Amino acid sequence: MTTEPLLAVSNLRVRFRIGGVISALAGRLTEIEAVAGVGFTLERGQTLALVGESGSGKTTLARAVNGLQPAASGSIRFEGRELGNFSNAGWKSLRRKISMMFQDPVGSLSPRLSVRSLLAEPFAIHGLSGRSLNAEVERLLALVGLPRDFADRYPHQLSGGQARRVGVARAVALDPVLIIADEPTAGLDVSIQGEVLNLLNSLRDRMGLSMLIITHNLHVVRQIADRMAVMYLGRFVEEGETEAIFQAPRHPYTAALLSANPEPDPDKVHNRIALPADVPSLLDRPSGCEFHTRCPFAQDICAGQVPASSALGTSRLTCHFPLDAGTRAVKTIATT
Amino acid sequence: MSDQALVNQPPRRRFAAIGPIFRRIVREPLGAFGLILVVIVVFSALFADVIASYPPTKLSPAERFAPASFQHLLGTDHLGRDLFSRVLHGGRIALAIALGATGLSLAGGILLGLIAGYGPRWLDNLLLLLFDAIKSFPTVMLALALVTLTGPSLLAVLAVVVLVNVPGYARIIRTQTLVLKSAEHVMAARSMGAGTARILAVHILPNVIGPILILASMDIPVVVAIEAGLSFLGLGVRPPLPSWGAILNDGFVNIRDSYWIVVAGGVPIILTTLGFTFLGETLRDVFDPRLKRRQ
Amino acid sequence: MTILDVKDLSVDFVTETGTLQALRKVNLAVPANRIVGVVGESGCGKSTLINTVLGLLAENGAVTSGEILFEGQSDLVHLDANGMRALRGQKIATVFQDPMGALNPVLSVGRQMRDIQYRSALSRKEKDARSIEMLRKVRIPDPERRLAQFPHEFSGGMKQRIAIAMALLMQPSLLIADEPTTALDATLEVAIIELLKDLQQQIGCSVLFISHHLGVIAELCDDMIVMYAGEVVEHGSTRDIFHNARHPYTKKLLACDPARLSRREPQLPTIPGTLPDLRDRPKGCIFQARCEFTDEACAEMPPDIPVGGAHVTRCWHAGKTTGARA
Incomplete structure (x- = not known):
C-alpha cells in the first residue's frame, strides 16, 4: 500500500455558465463558482461527510470527484493519480473503483428495467461475463437483505427503502474502493433510515470501503462519518473529526x-x-x-x-x- | 404522495399487461367501436383478393355506371370497374402507405430526436432549424414540388408523409431526451461507466417511446387522409392502381348521375379515420389517464 | 370547541388487485386553538386522511364508515362539492410540502393574494393592504415592493412563507399543513416552525400538522396522533407520548430516531418486519406481526383504550407497556 491517501482533492473549482451571449456582451458575470477552492483528503476505510444548506455546492463537489462534472481548476488525485490525466479506458476502470449513489432512491433506478437487469448492469458494462450473472444478482440481493424474488420487480413496485437497498447493491457490485453517496437517507422513514445506515456501516467494515457522504441530516452524519466538512457557498468553513465538531463546533x-x-x-x-x-x-x-x-x-x-x-x-x-x-x-x- | 403510490401500484410488470390493456380498450364504447372498425379495415385489405370477385383494374365497358347490385356490391365506375373490389384494394394501398410512412417517420423521428437531445448543442440547434424549416412548408406545396420533380407515384406520397411527420416525432423525443439526460438514473448509469449507445438504448429510449407510439397511432388516419387527398388531386397513386382518393375523384366528375362512386370512395376513408382515431384516443387514455382528465 | 372531529372514519380504495382499506376506524379531534401533529411512516394513511377531510379523495376511493364534523356541525363526508368549495381556502386552509403547488408561477404574489380575497367586499387597495400586513407577519422583508414580484423571484424558504401567508389570509379556523418543512434546510425548517407557532397564537386558528419528523412535532405540537397502516394507534398530548408512549409501535418509532442518540452507535435501532398488505388486513391488531407483546388477545382488534387523561392507545397490552422506554 502506498502512503498516499485514497483521495486527495486540492484547490478544486467548479464553475457553471449562466445566462447567454447577451449578458456576456453586456459585461455581466456569466459564471458562478459552485465549488470555490476546496481541498481535503480521504484515507482508506474512512468516511467523510459533507454538510451544508442546499446550494452550498455539496452535490457539485461530489459529482466533480466522480468526473460527472468537469472541474475548472485544481487537482483530484485518486490512488495517487491525477484524474485529469486519465484516458477514456482509464476512466472506465476508475468507474469500477468509485461508485456513486444518487439522492432519489427510486428515481436513480432506470424505470423500465427489472431489479435483475439493474443489478446485472454493472457487470454488463464492464464486460465481466465470466461470472454467472444470476449468481451475482442473488449474491447482491442477499448482501443487502432483499428476498430473491425481488429480482423480478420493477422500480415502481419498490418502497423507498427497498429501492435504496437495490441502489446500495448496485454501488457495491464491482467491489469498489470508494462510494460517493448523495443523501443516502433522504426521503426515507426513520426506521428505514436506520436500516440503510446499518447496512452501509456493515458493508464498509466488511469490504474496507471509503465513503464520501453528502447529507443535510446532521444526525446521519454523527452515525456514519469519521470526519465531516461544513460547506458554505462552495467552500469549506470547518472540517474535522465528527465527534469533536459535535461536541464543540468552532465556526x-x-x-x-x-x-x-x-x-x-x-x-x-x-x-x-x-x-x-x-x-x-x-x-x-x-x-x-x-x-x-x-x-x-x-x-x-x-x-x-x-x-x-x-x-x-x-x-x-x-x-x-x-x-x-x-x-x-x-x-x-x-x-x- | 406515498399513500397514493401504494394505491396506484400496478399489479404486474408492464410489458406483460397486454391482456388487461385489451380488456380496458374493449370496456370503453368508443374504443371497442374503433377496434372493430380497424379490424374490419385491416381484414378486408389483407384478404382483398379472396373477398372481391373481380380484379380491381378489370375494365368492362358494357357495365359502366352500374348501380349497386348482387354482381357489383357497390356498383361500377365510369370504366365499368367493380367498385367493391377497388375499395378493398384501395384499402390495401391506404394502409400500406399509412403504416409504412408512419413506421419510417417513427424510426427517423426517434433517431434524430435522440441525436438532437443527447448530442452536442450545435447539432441540436442545426436539427431544430431543419425541423422548423420543414414544418413551416405547407404540406401540399411540398407534395406539389416533389411530384413536379419525380412525377406522381406511391413513393412520392410516402416520401412527403415521412418528411412532414419526422420533425414532429423528433421534437417530442428530443424534449424528453433532454429531460432524461440529467435524470438521476441516467447519471447513475454514466457514473457506472455506461457508454452513449447503452444509455440511449437502455436508459432513455424505453422511457420516451410510449407517448410517441400513441401519437403515431393517432397519426395513421391523418396519413390515410393525406394519401387520399394527394390521389384525389392526381398527385398520388398513379391510375389504374386503386386508391380511395382516386375513386373519389372519378366519382366527383359524375356525382350528378352516379352518386354511389363518391360514396364508395368516401365512406371507407371516414370509417378508417374514425376507427384509428377512436382506438388511438382510447389507447392514450388507457396509458396516460391524466391526459383524459384534463380534457 | 372541537374544530375538527373525525369519528370512526374508514376509507377504501378499489384497485385492480382488490379493495384496499387505507383508513380503518380513525378517531381524532383537533380542539380549538391547538396544534395537533400527525406522525407516521410512508403508507400510514396520512395523505388519505387529509384528502378525505378536504373532500379530495381520488375517484377510486370511498368513505365506508364514519363522519368528519367541522366546527361541530357540517359533516364533511356528506357535504356537496359547492359546500366543500366554500370551506376550502376560506375556513380550512392548506399548506403543502412544495410551495409552488400553492403559487401560480405567472401571476404576481400581490395579484394572487388579492384573488384569494374574492369573497370580501373590500376595495383593491384595502385588499393589498391586508396582503402586505400578512406578508409582514410571515416576515417577508419589504412587503410593499415584493407584492409586485413573481414566485420565482423568491427563495424556497420565502415561497413557503408566502404560501403560509396566503393560507392564513382569510383567517381560517383550521390550517392543514402537510409536511410543509420537509423540503427545506434545517435552518429554514426551524424558522418556519417558529413562525407557525407565532401565527397560530396571533390568529387563533387550529393546526393539523403532518410530518414524519419527530423533532418538528415535538417542538411545535400540543397534541399528537401516531398513525400506522391506516389506523390511529395512539393519541394524546405531545408530552405524554414522547415521555410515556404506550403503543409498542410508537415506542419503536421514537427509539428509531437517530436524533435521540447522543453518540455513535454500532447498530442503529430499526423496526423489523414490513407494513401489512392493506389489501388483506390482519383481522386483529394491525401491529401484531411486528410486536413483541403479541398473544391470543391480539387476534381481535383492540378498542381505543384510555390510559390517563386524553391519552388513548389502540393496544390490548397498554397496561404492560408502561414504564421504561423501548
Whole structure:
C-alpha cells in the first residue's frame, strides 16, 4: 500500500455558465463558482461527510470527484493519480473503483428495467461475463437483505427503502474502493433510515470501503462519518473529526447548523443561533468572510478581510473569531 | 404522495399487461367501436383478393355506371370497374402507405430526436432549424414540388408523409431526451461507466417511446387522409392502381348521375379515420389517464 | 370547541388487485386553538386522511364508515362539492410540502393574494393592504415592493412563507399543513416552525400538522396522533407520548430516531418486519406481526383504550407497556 491517501482533492473549482451571449456582451458575470477552492483528503476505510444548506455546492463537489462534472481548476488525485490525466479506458476502470449513489432512491433506478437487469448492469458494462450473472444478482440481493424474488420487480413496485437497498447493491457490485453517496437517507422513514445506515456501516467494515457522504441530516452524519466538512457557498468553513465538531463546533455557521436541529423532546429548551436572512447569491459573494452577512458574531474586520484557514485542535476552519472550544456555542451566545 | 403510490401500484410488470390493456380498450364504447372498425379495415385489405370477385383494374365497358347490385356490391365506375373490389384494394394501398410512412417517420423521428437531445448543442440547434424549416412548408406545396420533380407515384406520397411527420416525432423525443439526460438514473448509469449507445438504448429510449407510439397511432388516419387527398388531386397513386382518393375523384366528375362512386370512395376513408382515431384516443387514455382528465 | 372531529372514519380504495382499506376506524379531534401533529411512516394513511377531510379523495376511493364534523356541525363526508368549495381556502386552509403547488408561477404574489380575497367586499387597495400586513407577519422583508414580484423571484424558504401567508389570509379556523418543512434546510425548517407557532397564537386558528419528523412535532405540537397502516394507534398530548408512549409501535418509532442518540452507535435501532398488505388486513391488531407483546388477545382488534387523561392507545397490552422506554 502506498502512503498516499485514497483521495486527495486540492484547490478544486467548479464553475457553471449562466445566462447567454447577451449578458456576456453586456459585461455581466456569466459564471458562478459552485465549488470555490476546496481541498481535503480521504484515507482508506474512512468516511467523510459533507454538510451544508442546499446550494452550498455539496452535490457539485461530489459529482466533480466522480468526473460527472468537469472541474475548472485544481487537482483530484485518486490512488495517487491525477484524474485529469486519465484516458477514456482509464476512466472506465476508475468507474469500477468509485461508485456513486444518487439522492432519489427510486428515481436513480432506470424505470423500465427489472431489479435483475439493474443489478446485472454493472457487470454488463464492464464486460465481466465470466461470472454467472444470476449468481451475482442473488449474491447482491442477499448482501443487502432483499428476498430473491425481488429480482423480478420493477422500480415502481419498490418502497423507498427497498429501492435504496437495490441502489446500495448496485454501488457495491464491482467491489469498489470508494462510494460517493448523495443523501443516502433522504426521503426515507426513520426506521428505514436506520436500516440503510446499518447496512452501509456493515458493508464498509466488511469490504474496507471509503465513503464520501453528502447529507443535510446532521444526525446521519454523527452515525456514519469519521470526519465531516461544513460547506458554505462552495467552500469549506470547518472540517474535522465528527465527534469533536459535535461536541464543540468552532465556526459560528457549524454551531448554527447544529443548533437548528429540532430534537424529539417537547421539553427541550432551545438556545438557537438564529441565522438572519437568506443565503447570499453566488453571483454576488459577500466581501471578506462570506458568512459575515448572517453571522451573529460578525465584527468590522469580517466584512473587510478574508479569514485565513487555520488549524485548531483536530479541525481546520476559516473564521476570524472561532468559538471557544470549552464552552458550548449556545452558552457563548447567551453571554455575547 | 406515498399513500397514493401504494394505491396506484400496478399489479404486474408492464410489458406483460397486454391482456388487461385489451380488456380496458374493449370496456370503453368508443374504443371497442374503433377496434372493430380497424379490424374490419385491416381484414378486408389483407384478404382483398379472396373477398372481391373481380380484379380491381378489370375494365368492362358494357357495365359502366352500374348501380349497386348482387354482381357489383357497390356498383361500377365510369370504366365499368367493380367498385367493391377497388375499395378493398384501395384499402390495401391506404394502409400500406399509412403504416409504412408512419413506421419510417417513427424510426427517423426517434433517431434524430435522440441525436438532437443527447448530442452536442450545435447539432441540436442545426436539427431544430431543419425541423422548423420543414414544418413551416405547407404540406401540399411540398407534395406539389416533389411530384413536379419525380412525377406522381406511391413513393412520392410516402416520401412527403415521412418528411412532414419526422420533425414532429423528433421534437417530442428530443424534449424528453433532454429531460432524461440529467435524470438521476441516467447519471447513475454514466457514473457506472455506461457508454452513449447503452444509455440511449437502455436508459432513455424505453422511457420516451410510449407517448410517441400513441401519437403515431393517432397519426395513421391523418396519413390515410393525406394519401387520399394527394390521389384525389392526381398527385398520388398513379391510375389504374386503386386508391380511395382516386375513386373519389372519378366519382366527383359524375356525382350528378352516379352518386354511389363518391360514396364508395368516401365512406371507407371516414370509417378508417374514425376507427384509428377512436382506438388511438382510447389507447392514450388507457396509458396516460391524466391526459383524459384534463380534457 | 372541537374544530375538527373525525369519528370512526374508514376509507377504501378499489384497485385492480382488490379493495384496499387505507383508513380503518380513525378517531381524532383537533380542539380549538391547538396544534395537533400527525406522525407516521410512508403508507400510514396520512395523505388519505387529509384528502378525505378536504373532500379530495381520488375517484377510486370511498368513505365506508364514519363522519368528519367541522366546527361541530357540517359533516364533511356528506357535504356537496359547492359546500366543500366554500370551506376550502376560506375556513380550512392548506399548506403543502412544495410551495409552488400553492403559487401560480405567472401571476404576481400581490395579484394572487388579492384573488384569494374574492369573497370580501373590500376595495383593491384595502385588499393589498391586508396582503402586505400578512406578508409582514410571515416576515417577508419589504412587503410593499415584493407584492409586485413573481414566485420565482423568491427563495424556497420565502415561497413557503408566502404560501403560509396566503393560507392564513382569510383567517381560517383550521390550517392543514402537510409536511410543509420537509423540503427545506434545517435552518429554514426551524424558522418556519417558529413562525407557525407565532401565527397560530396571533390568529387563533387550529393546526393539523403532518410530518414524519419527530423533532418538528415535538417542538411545535400540543397534541399528537401516531398513525400506522391506516389506523390511529395512539393519541394524546405531545408530552405524554414522547415521555410515556404506550403503543409498542410508537415506542419503536421514537427509539428509531437517530436524533435521540447522543453518540455513535454500532447498530442503529430499526423496526423489523414490513407494513401489512392493506389489501388483506390482519383481522386483529394491525401491529401484531411486528410486536413483541403479541398473544391470543391480539387476534381481535383492540378498542381505543384510555390510559390517563386524553391519552388513548389502540393496544390490548397498554397496561404492560408502561414504564421504561423501548
